[in-house]
Amino acid sequence: MDWTALWLSLRLAAFTILLLFPIGIVLGRFLAYRHFTGKGVTEALVALPLVLPPTVFGYYLLVAFGAASPIGRFWQALFGHQLVFTFEGLLVASIIFNLPFAIQPMQRGFEVIAPEIREAAACCGMSPWRALLKVELPLAWPGMLTAMVLSFAHTLGEFGIVLMVGGSIPGETRTIAIAIYDRVQAFDNAAAGQMSALLLAISLAVISLTFAFSRRVGRRLG
Amino acid sequence: MSAVEGLSVTVRQAAPIPLDATFSCAPGEVLALVGPSGSGKSTILRSIAGAYRPQRGTIAVNGETWMCSEDSVHLPAHRRAVGMVFQSYALFPHMTSLGNVMAAMALSPPRERTSLARGLLELLHLSGLEDRRPAELSGGQQQRVAVARALARQPEVLLLDEPFSAVDKSTRQRLYREIAQLRRALNMPVVLVTHDLDEAIMLADRMAVLHRGRILQTGTPEAVTMKPVSAEVARLLDLRNVFDGTVTGHLPERDRTVIEWAGMMLETAGRSEVAVGSRVSWVIPDSFVVLHRRGRRSRGERENPVPGTMETVLAIGQTAQIALRPQHAPQQPIHFSVPLHVVRRNGIAPGVEAAVSLLAVGIHLMPPATEREGI
Numbered sequence: 001m002d003w004t005a006l007w008l009s010l011r012l013a014a015f016t017i018l019l020l021f022p023i024g025i026v027l028g029r030f031l032a033y034r035h036f037t038g039k040g041v042t043e044a045l046v047a048l049p050l051v052l053p054p055t056v057f058g059y060y061l062l063v064a065f066g067a068a069s070p071i072g073r074f075w076q077a078l079f080g081h082q083l084v085f086t087f088e089g090l091l092v093a094s095i096i097f098n099l100p101f102a103i104q105p106m107q108r109g110f111e112v113i114a115p116e117i118r119e120a121a122a123c124c125g126m127s128p129w130r131a132l133l134k135v136e137l138p139l140a141w142p143g144m145l146t147a148m149v150l151s152f153a154h155t156l157g158e159f160g161i162v163l164m165v166g167g168s169i170p171g172e173t174r175t176i177a178i179a180i181y182d183r184v185q186a187f188d189n190a191a192a193g194q195m196s197a198l199l200l201a202i203s204l205a206v207i208s209l210t211f212a213f214s215r216r217v218g219r220r221l222g
Numbered sequence: 223m224s225a226v227e228g229l230s231v232t233v234r235q236a237a238p239i240p241l242d243a244t245f246s247c248a249p250g251e252v253l254a255l256v257g258p259s260g261s262g263k264s265t266i267l268r269s270i271a272g273a274y275r276p277q278r279g280t281i282a283v284n285g286e287t288w289m290c291s292e293d294s295v296h297l298p299a300h301r302r303a304v305g306m307v308f309q310s311y312a313l314f315p316h317m318t319s320l321g322n323v324m325a326a327m328a329l330s331p332p333r334e335r336t337s338l339a340r341g342l343l344e345l346l347h348l349s350g351l352e353d354r355r356p357a358e359l360s361g362g363q364q365q366r367v368a369v370a371r372a373l374a375r376q377p378e379v380l381l382l383d384e385p386f387s388a389v390d391k392s393t394r395q396r397l398y399r400e401i402a403q404l405r406r407a408l409n410m411p412v413v414l415v416t417h418d419l420d421e422a423i424m425l426a427d428r429m430a431v432l433h434r435g436r437i438l439q440t441g442t443p444e445a446v447t448m449k450p451v452s453a454e455v456a457r458l459l460d461l462r463n464v465f466d467g468t469v470t471g472h473l474p475e476r477d478r479t480v481i482e483w484a485g486m487m488l489e490t491a492g493r494s495e496v497a498v499g500s501r502v503s504w505v506i507p508d509s510f511v512v513l514h515r516r517g518r519r520s521r522g523e524r525e526n527p528v529p530g531t532m533e534t535v536l537a538i539g540q541t542a543q544i545a546l547r548p549q550h551a552p553q554q555p556i557h558f559s560v561p562l563h564v565v566r567r568n569g570i571a572p573g574v575e576a577a578v579s580l581l582a583v584g585i586h587l588m589p590p591a592t593e594r595e596g597i
Contacts, residue, residue, distance in 0.1 A: 116312035119273040122299035123306040124326035125375050131300075134325060138316045 001194050004171050005179035012087070012175060013155035016094045017148045020102045023095070024147055028106030029136070033118075047104070049097045058164025061093050065165065090166040090173050094155050101150040109143015110136065142214045149210045153203050227284055229379050229411040231270060235277035239265050241435040247379075247411035247428075249284075254414045254422035254443075257432030257458060263415045264309075265435070267381050270413065271306050272299030283378050283411075305372030309384040311364045313356040319343060319367045320352040326374040342370040346400070362393035366400075373408070382414045386421060398424055419459055423447065431455050448584075453503035453591035462557040463506045466590065469496050478582060484551035488526045490585035501590040510584025511558035513544075514577040516568050526580040528556065532572055537562055544570065546578055556580070 031043060049057060065083040066072045075083040083089040113136060121131035137144070159177045166173030168182060176195055183192035228248040233241045241262050247253040255263040268274035270281055272288065275296060281289040288297045305326075313322050323339040330338055343352055346366040356364055365385060372380060382401075386394045402425060405412055416422055422429045423443040430440040431450075438458070439451045450456040456464045467481040467488070477492035481504065496502065514527070530548040533555055537543075542565045545555040556578060560570075570576065 114310070114312065116308045116310055117314065119268070119271070119299065120306065120308060120312035120314070120371075121325075122273065123271050123304055123375075124371065125300050125303075125328050126325070127300050130328070135314055139314075 001191060001198075002174075002176065002179040002183075005174050005176045006195070006198070008087075008171065008174065009156050009176040012090060012094055013152045015091055016098055016155045017102075017151050019091075019095055020098055020151055021144075021148065023099075024102040024106045025132075025137075025144075027099075028103045028143075028147075029110050029132075031103065032107045032110035047100045050100045054097075054158070054160025055164060057097060058093070058161035061096065061161065061165050065089055065092070084165055085167045085169060085173060087166075087172055090162060090175075093161055093165040094158070097158065097161050098151040098154055101154050102147040105143045105147040105150065106140065107143075109140030109147075112143075113139050145210055145213060149206055153206060156199060156202065226282065229270070229281075229283050229413070231266070231279070231281050233266060233269050233276040233279035233281070235279075239435060241265065241269075241276055241279075243430070243432065243435065243437045245430050245437060245440060247413055249411055250405070250409045251428065252405055252412040252414055252426045254416055254426035254429040255432055256416060256419060256422050256429050258417060261432040262435035263432050264383055266432075267306075267383050267413060267415050270302075270379065271304045271381055272297060272302045303375060303378040304381055305375055305377035305379070306381045307365070307368045307372050307383065307385045309387060311356070311368040311388075313364055313367055313371070315356050318353050318355055319348060319359070319370075322356070322367055323370045323374045326371050329376065330374075339370075339374060342374055343367075345373075345404075346370045360393075361389040362397060365389055365397060369401075369404070378410060380408065380410055380412045382412065384415055384417070386416075386418075401425060419447070431458055433458055448507055449586045450505060450588060452588050453505075456503070456505045456588065461505050461507065463508070463511070464591075465504055465554055467502055467504055469493075469498050469500045469502060469587075471498055479587070481585075481587070484548075484554065486528070486548075486550050488580060488585065489582040490587060491583050493587050496587060503588045503591045504585055505588065506556075506580050506585050508558045510581040511556060512579045512581060513558070513560055513564065513568070513570075514579065516576065524579075525582060526585075527577055528580060529575070529577040530556070532570055532574045532576055535565060535570055535572055537565075542570070546576060 027046070031039065062084060063069065064071055067076065067082050072083050083092070117135065117139070118131065121135045126134060157177055159181065162173070162175050162178060168174045168178045174182070176199060180192050180195045183195065228246060228251070230246040232244045235241050239262055243266055245253065255266060257263050265274055269276050269279070278291040279289060280287065280291070287295050288302050289295060314325060317325060320336070320339050320343065323342055324335050327335045327338065340352065343349060346369055348363065348366055348370065351359065351363060356367070359367065368385070386397055389397065398421070414422070414425060426443055428440060429443050429446055431438045431446060433454065438455050439446055446455070447459060447461065450459060450461065453464055465483055467483040469479060470482050470487065471480045472478070472492065472494050473480065473489070474492070474494060478489045479491070479493045479496065481488050481490055481502065490504065528548050530546045533545040533547050535542055535544050540562050541559050542562050543557070543559050545557050547555050558578065
């Protein structure tokens with residue numbers, strides 16, 4: 001059992017959803033309520049990671065983040081080390097490839113709020129911020145939760161992109177999914193089996209909790 | 223904008239929703255915006271609330287400008303002191319009744335909010351339901367929570383968007399009485415949007431008839447329903463007895479005007495300004511159509527008698543809605559209603575010969591309906 005890899009994966013997933021939460025709210029809400037030219041293209045771009053092969057997506061990220069790229073050079077100048085094959089690089093990649101998993105449920109969450117409800121919030125004297133906190137987020141909460149759970153689970157399991165952008169550096173970029181692959185390559189089926197079972201248990205627990213919670217919220221809002 | 227008490231509104235735009243309306247509403251007054259769906263009445267209400275931004279216009283309340291397109295003033299909705307009751311109530315489903323009311327109390331001191339909110343719920347007969355969520359309330363109760371929430375903001379204007387359309391008839395009657403009582407206690411302009419004429423007559427001091435975003439007539443419900451300015455208004459108000467005729471003469475000594483209707487001469491209230499020979503549309507409200515008692519003639523029956531055949535007799539509650547096909551113009555039935563006991567006593571039934579008098583004072587002449595309106 002590679003505890004370091006598990007800890008790294010959990011950390012990566014936690015940081016990912018922490019950073020994705022505000023991004024998802026802003027983008028999901030924007031896509032739910034605004035109509036603008038190019039909305040279809042924007043939605044397609046957000047959904048792209050769903051259909052692009054992870055290795056292709058990982059390759060582009062590797063090129064975009066590499067030492068020769070503007071982003072890579074900028075990062076190097078700012079922090080004194082390169083972005084690829086680091087935890088930070090992995091985190092940025094993770095946020096990008098989780099965009100559809102976070103934004104789409106959030107967008108749906110905001111979309112189900114009737115326009116009159118939002119108008120009512122304004123007519124009650126709530127500023128846009130207050131309306132977001134008191135009315136929109138509580139009502140869009142099931143969507144938020146789904147978004148976070150999907151992103152978390154997806155981060156734990158992502159393999160191709162992680163391998164392309166991060167490689168397999170123990171303690172830095174070797175996630176549990178990579179560790180399982182490593183163990184199988186080394187014919188260590190016992191360790192691979194243990195880790196796989198653990199990942200399965202975590203995923204099942206998280207998704208069950210979400211379903212139970214969503215049902216409770218659904219009953220409450222009737 | 224001068225410091226005028228109450229609400230004054232001017233909104234204008236050509237598209238996407240045509241609007242051309244100017245009106246005011248004094249404190250304590252109920253103004254009903256009446257019109258068919260799609261006439262722009264809800265859009266006007268949302269413009270006042272700040273939820274919709276018309277291209278041109280001014281909206282001012284008690285001397286404070288909320289919107290003025292010339293000066294690029296557009297106060298956001300949350301900074302306008304409006305109380306709005308939505309057609310669907312738009313209660314916050316995740317909050318209790320008390321929570322919904324308190325959600326509109328950001329301006330009140332935090333310590334007083336609970337007691338103020340409870341007071342409002344009590345005012346609207348909702349005591350004991352404070353902890354229920356909207357899903358656990360009946361339609362009428364939800365409507366009252368929505369009214370309480372609208373008042374919680376201490377608004378300067380109360381806006382009601384078809385607030386009674388989603389409740390059953392008996393609840394609606396009760397709510398009418400409550401609103402009528404409540405408005406006396408509130409000294410603020412109240413704008414009521416409705417497509418229900420009876421509702422407007424019952425609740426409003428004045429009504430404005432809207433069509434395609436344009437106000438066609440403003441006045442007391444009585445004035446508008448008795449004397450619509452055009453056949454178009456009469457049709458929008460669902461007045462059924464609208465006909466065409468020609469002015470044939472005036473009888474100044476009796477303050478009467480004579481018109482010809484499908485070959486029959488009728489005396490109407492004097493309108494000496496209308497030239498002889500003019501085509502007119504005319505309307506007579508139900509209440510000025512008097513049924514003759516069968517087999518017993520009386521003096522009043524000399525006034526514009528119209529013999530015909532009863533076509534439909536429809537009992538609604540204690541009243542019968544009747545259509546009479548005149549002998550001289552069977553294609554133009556006259557509608558009126560009488561108490562049910564009159565129907566029984568006179569043996570009125572479909573197919574029976576009968577006659578009515580059209581009381582001259584009730585006949586109102588209007589400019590002729592244009593081809594376009596007739597479509």
